[in-house]
Amino acid sequence: MTPVLAVDQVTVSFDGFRALDGLTLSLSQGELRCLVGPNGAGKTTLMDVITGKTRPASGTVRFDGRDITRLPEHVIAGLGVGRKFQRPTVFPEHTVHENLELMTRRDKGVLRTLFARTRSDERAAIERALELTGLGDERRRLAGLLAHGQKQWLEIGMLLVQQPKLLLVDEPVAGMTQEEIERTAEILASLAGDHTVVVVEHDMEFVRTIAQTVTVLHEGRVLAQGSMQDVQSDPRVVEVYLGA
Numbered sequence: 001m002t003p004v005l006a007v008d009q010v011t012v013s014f015d016g017f018r019a020l021d022g023l024t025l026s027l028s029q030g031e032l033r034c035l036v037g038p039n040g041a042g043k044t045t046l047m048d049v050i051t052g053k054t055r056p057a058s059g060t061v062r063f064d065g066r067d068i069t070r071l072p073e074h075v076i077a078g079l080g081v082g083r084k085f086q087r088p089t090v091f092p093e094h095t096v097h098e099n100l101e102l103m104t105r106r107d108k109g110v111l112r113t114l115f116a117r118t119r120s121d122e123r124a125a126i127e128r129a130l131e132l133t134g135l136g137d138e139r140r141r142l143a144g145l146l147a148h149g150q151k152q153w154l155e156i157g158m159l160l161v162q163q164p165k166l167l168l169v170d171e172p173v174a175g176m177t178q179e180e181i182e183r184t185a186e187i188l189a190s191l192a193g194d195h196t197v198v199v200v201e202h203d204m205e206f207v208r209t210i211a212q213t214v215t216v217l218h219e220g221r222v223l224a225q226g227s228m229q230d231v232q233s234d235p236r237v238v239e240v241y242l243g244a
Contacts, residue, residue: 002065004029004196005050005166010059012045012220019045020056021220027166032192034207035200036231037217038241043200046217047168051083052076064165082164086171088151092144096135096154099143100126103158122161129157132190134183149180153187166196173206185209216241 003026012020020042027033035043048054050061052073061069068076077083091099104122130136133153138146143154152172159167169188173181181203189210191197201207207214207228214231216224218241224234231237 001028003027003062004031004064006060006062007046007050008060008062010046010049010056010061012042012049012054012056018220020049020059022059023217023221025215025222027196027198029165029196030193032188032197032199032210032212034211034214035198035217036202036204036207036214036241037223040219041217042220043217044170045220047083047170047198047200050076050166050168051081077162080163080165081168082159082162082166083168084152084155084159084170084172086174088148088155090143090146090151090154090158092142094143095140096130096143096146097126097139099154100129100157100161103161125161125163129160132160133157133187147180149176149183152176152180152184156187160191160195164195166198167191168198168200170200171202172199173201173203181206182209 005027007023007025010020010023011018023042023046037043045054049056052068052071055070060067063079063081066079068079091102094102104125130139133156135150135153135157138150143151146154172188173184176184185206188197188199192212199210211228213225214228215222216231216237223240224231224237
């Protein structure tokens with residue numbers, strides 16, 4: 001079976017520093033993959049390469065069988081790659097529902113989207129996002145009034161209404177309460193299967209709760225990969241990351 005994402009021998013250098021050094025990685029459809037490693041390991045750079053923000057010096061990235069290595073960011077997003085950054089970027093003066101509506105028709109602009117008639121498929125996508133994120137009761141609330149965790153969930157919902165095949169989620173539980181962390185774990189776990197999900201996270205307790213497969217990066221390369229148990233018991237991982 002063709003992997004949904006295949007990163008092959010990708011190298012990225014910044015002023016002589018190799019942020020990625022011949023990195024190779026692949027993900028299957030519907031997989032939930034956790035990406036961990038010390039600061040400077042190459043996690044963010046890898047996300048930048050996949051989304052088209054950074055172009056590698058060498059190597060290729062294939063998504064759904066298509067070479068996307070040199071494509072612009074907006075084209076890659078349109079193919080079904082969604083990215084959520086650590087800090088939520090919602091529209092605070094609009095309601096939860098309006099935030100989701102805006103994402104269903106991003107090409108129409110804010111005013112045209114808000115006053116346009118919502119199609120049935122778009123309504124269904126919005127309702128699904130509200131259900132998965134648990135924000136149904138907050139649909140008429142201004143996004144700026146939401147709690148920190150709820151804003152993170154709303155941004156996940158804003159990605160979901162665009163119906164991406166691949167979701168890249170950067171440090172989703174930073175600054176959350178324990179209750180919010182547990183709810184976030186449930187949300188991300190529920191997405192796997194219908195979507196392929198990559199979670200970059202430093203909170204190893206959180207990784208343990210959701211991990212199917214863990215990939216450990218170090219100095220721009222894959223240091224280890226496997227179950228959480230396998231990774232935790234790998235002496236190389238303990239030395240460069242878990243034992244730090």
